[in-house]
Amino acid sequence: MSAHDLLYLVPTTVPPKVVRGDGVYVYTDDNKKILDGTGGAAVSSLGHGNREVIEYIKNQAGKVCYVHNMAFTNEPAEELAHMLVSRNPDVFARAYFANSGSEAVESAIKFALQYWQLRGEHERTHFVSRKQSYHGNTLFSLGIGKMISRRAPYEGVFPKVTSFVDPCYTYRHKKENETDEQYVYRLEKQLEDEFLVVGPNRIAAFIAETVPGAGLGCTPPVDGYFKAVRRLCDKFGILLILDEVMCGLGRTGTFHAWEQEGITPDIQTNAKTLAAGYQPISSVLVGHRVFKTFEESGTQLANFHTYQAHPLACSAAVGVQKIMARENLVQKVASTGKYLEEQLHKTFDSHPHVGDIRGRGLFWGLEFVKDKKSKQWFDPKHKVGALISKVGIKNGLFLNPGAGTYDGVHGDHLMVAPPYVITKEEVDTLISILAKSIDEAIASLPN
Numbered sequence: 001m002s003a004h005d006l007l008y009l010v011p012t013t014v015p016p017k018v019v020r021g022d023g024v025y026v027y028t029d030d031n032k033k034i035l036d037g038t039g040g041a042a043v044s045s046l047g048h049g050n051r052e053v054i055e056y057i058k059n060q061a062g063k064v065c066y067v068h069n070m071a072f073t074n075e076p077a078e079e080l081a082h083m084l085v086s087r088n089p090d091v092f093a094r095a096y097f098a099n100s101g102s103e104a105v106e107s108a109i110k111f112a113l114q115y116w117q118l119r120g121e122h123e124r125t126h127f128v129s130r131k132q133s134y135h136g137n138t139l140f141s142l143g144i145g146k147m148i149s150r151r152a153p154y155e156g157v158f159p160k161v162t163s164f165v166d167p168c169y170t171y172r173h174k175k176e177n178e179t180d181e182q183y184v185y186r187l188e189k190q191l192e193d194e195f196l197v198v199g200p201n202r203i204a205a206f207i208a209e210t211v212p213g214a215g216l217g218c219t220p221p222v223d224g225y226f227k228a229v230r231r232l233c234d235k236f237g238i239l240l241i242l243d244e245v246m247c248g249l250g251r252t253g254t255f256h257a258w259e260q261e262g263i264t265p266d267i268q269t270n271a272k273t274l275a276a277g278y279q280p281i282s283s284v285l286v287g288h289r290v291f292k293t294f295e296e297s298g299t300q301l302a303n304f305h306t307y308q309a310h311p312l313a314c315s316a317a318v319g320v321q322k323i324m325a326r327e328n329l330v331q332k333v334a335s336t337g338k339y340l341e342e343q344l345h346k347t348f349d350s351h352p353h354v355g356d357i358r359g360r361g362l363f364w365g366l367e368f369v370k371d372k373k374s375k376q377w378f379d380p381k382h383k384v385g386a387l388i389s390k391v392g393i394k395n396g397l398f399l400n401p402g403a404g405t406y407d408g409v410h411g412d413h414l415m416v417a418p419p420y421v422i423t424k425e426e427v428d429t430l431i432s433i434l435a436k437s438i439d440e441a442i443a444s445l446p447n
Contacts, residue, residue: 016028016032016393017029021048022047023047023048023049023419023421024036024047024418024419026398032396034396034398035418035430036048036418036419037397037398037417037430037434038400038415038416039272039277039419040277041214041246041272041400042213042251042273042400042415043272043276044276045250045272045273045276046278046323046419047421052319052323053276053319053320053323054278056315057278057279057315057316060076060311061312063311065311066307066310066312067311068306069304073309074309074311074314075311076311076312076314076315077309077311079318080097080283080314080321081094081095083318084283085285088256088264091285091287091288092268092285092287093287094285095283096286096301096309097283097314098283098308099305099307099310100136100280101246101269101271101272102135102137104136104271104282104283105136105207106140107303108243108267108268108269108284109127109140109241110303111267111286112204112290114294114299114301116204118297118299121201123201123202124201125161125202125204126161126163126202127144127203127204127205127206127207128162128165128194128198128203128205129144129162129164129165129206129208130164130167130208130209130212131146131167131408132146132167132169132212132216132406133145133167133207133209133215133216133243134146134147134214134215136245139154143158147214147404148409149404163194163197163198165190166190167212167216168183168219168221168222168225169219170219170222171219171356171358171367172375172406180222180223180224181224184228185228187228188228188229191206191228191229195232200236200237200238204238204239205238205240205241205267206233207243208229208241208243209242209243209247210247210248210257210258210261211247211252211359211363213415214246214402214415215402217365217366217367217402217405217413217414217415218363218364218415218416218417219365220358226261226262226263227261229263230263230264233266239266239267239290240263241266241267241269242269243268244256244258245269245272246271246272246363246417248268248273249270249273249274249324250329250330251272251273251362251363251417252359252363253361253362254330254334254361255330257360260360264287265287266289266290267285267286267287267290268285269284269285270282270283271283274317274320274321276316276320279310279312279313279315279316279317281313281314281316329420329421330420332420332421333361333362333420334361336362336422337363339424340364340416341364343427343431344357344366344416347435348435351438353369353370353438354366354369354438355369355372355375362420362422363415363417364415364416364417365402365413365414365415365416366414366416367413368412368414368442377405377406377410377411377412378412380403380404382445383401383412384441384442385401386403387441387444387445388414388437390441391441392433392437394437395433395437395440396433397430397433399415400414400415400417402415416430
C-alpha cells in the first residue's frame with residue numbers, strides 16, 4: 001500500500017495527519033497538539049470527541065443506517081426537521097436535508113426556480129448575488145458566488161443567469177465621512193438599479209450570506225442593510241435566500257444570524273454546525289410562501305440526492321442540537337464572543353499589519369495589510385493569510401486563511417471561529433499563539 005494514494009488539496013504536498021481530537025484540540029500522528037481555532041471550517045461547534053453525540057450515531061446505527069428517501073422517511077430526519085422548523089414556525093414551513101453546504105445552496109436555487117415555474121412565471125431564472133461571495137463548490141453554487149480563485153478553472157461553463165452587486169464591506173467600500181445610513185442607501189440604490197437593469201420579472205432570487213465567511217472574512221452587515229434588501233425584494237416580488245451555511249445555528253451569537261437584522265428570509269441554508277462535523281449534513285429551511293405553492297400544486301420536488309436525510313447524519317444533528325439547547329451554547333457563544341472580541345482588539349488594534357478586526361459571536365476575521373494608513377494589501381504572491389496559518393500550525397494553532405478579500409485577487413484575511421465550548425483560558429492561548437504567528441510570518445517576508 002502506497003503511503004500517498006490519496007489526492008490532496010495540493011497534490012504535491014502531504015498535509016499533517018490528524019489521528020484524534022479532544023475538545024478544542026486535534027493531535028497529529030507525531031503527537032503535536034493543535035488548537036482548532038476555526039473548528040475546521042467553522043464546523044466543530046461542540047469540539048472534538050463528544051461522547052454523547054457519538055452515542056447518538058451508534059444507537060441509530062443499531063437500528064437502520066440508510067433508507068431510500070424517494071420511498072421512505074426516517075425518525076431522526078423527522079425529529080430534526082421539527083426541531084428546526086418549530087423554532088420559527090411563522091417563518092419556516094418545512095426542512096430539507098442534504099449532505100453539504102454546496103448541496104444545500106444548489107437545492108435552494110432549484111427550489112426557487114421550481115417555485116416560479118409552478119407559479120407560471122417561467123422567465124424568472126436570473127439570480128442576483130454579491131461580489132466576494134462564496135456559496136459552495138458545485139458548478140451552479142460556484143457560479144452564483146464570486147470567489148474568483150475557486151471559479152477560475154471553470155469560467156467557461158457557468159450558467160449566464162447571475163449578476164453581482166457590491167457586498168456590504170465597510171472597511172474597503174464605505175467612503176470617508178459617509179454615515180451608515182448613507183452607505184446603506186448607496187447599496188440599496190445599486191441593488192435596485194441592478195434589479196431594474198435585469199428586469200424584476202426575470203429575477204428568481206437575491207442570495208447573500210448574512211455574515212460572509214470564506215470570501216470576506218466575517219464582515220457583518222451595517223445596521224439597516226438587510227432591511228433595505230428585504231424591502232426591495234418585497235417591492236419586486238423577488239425571493240430572498242440567506243446562506244447561513246457558515247454563519248448560522250448559533251455562530252454569530254443568535255441561533256439564526258438574520259435574527260440580528262430584523263428581517264426573515266424566504267429560503268435559508270445551513271450546514272457547518274448542524275451536526276458539528278460528526279456527520280456530513282446540511283439543511284434548507286423553506287418559508288411558507290414557497291412551500292404553499294408546492295403544496296397547492298401537489299408536484300414532486302425536482303431535486304433528489306441519494307443520501308439526503310440520511311439517518312446517521314440526522315441522528316448526529318439531533319444530538320448536537322439537543323446538547324446546544326441544554327447547555328445554552330448560543331448564549332455562551334454571545335458571552336465568550338464578547339471576550340474574544342475584547343482580546344482581539346486589545347492585542348491587534350495597534351498592530352501595524354492588522355488593518356481590520358470584524359465579526360460577531362465566535363465568528364471573527366482579521367484582514368492584513370502591508371500599510372495600515374493606506375490600507376495597502378500585501379503582494380498576492382506572498383499568500384500572507386496562508387503563510388500565517390502555516391506558521392500557526394507549527395506553533396500549535398489552526399486558523400482558516402482567505403485570499404482575494406478585496407477584489408478576488410488582492411487582500412488577505414484569517415478567520416477566528418473556535419468551537420462554542422472554548423473557554424476564556426483557551427481564548428487567551430489562541431490569541432497568544434496567533435500574535436506570535438503573525439509576527440513570525442510577516443518577518444519572514446522579503447523586504
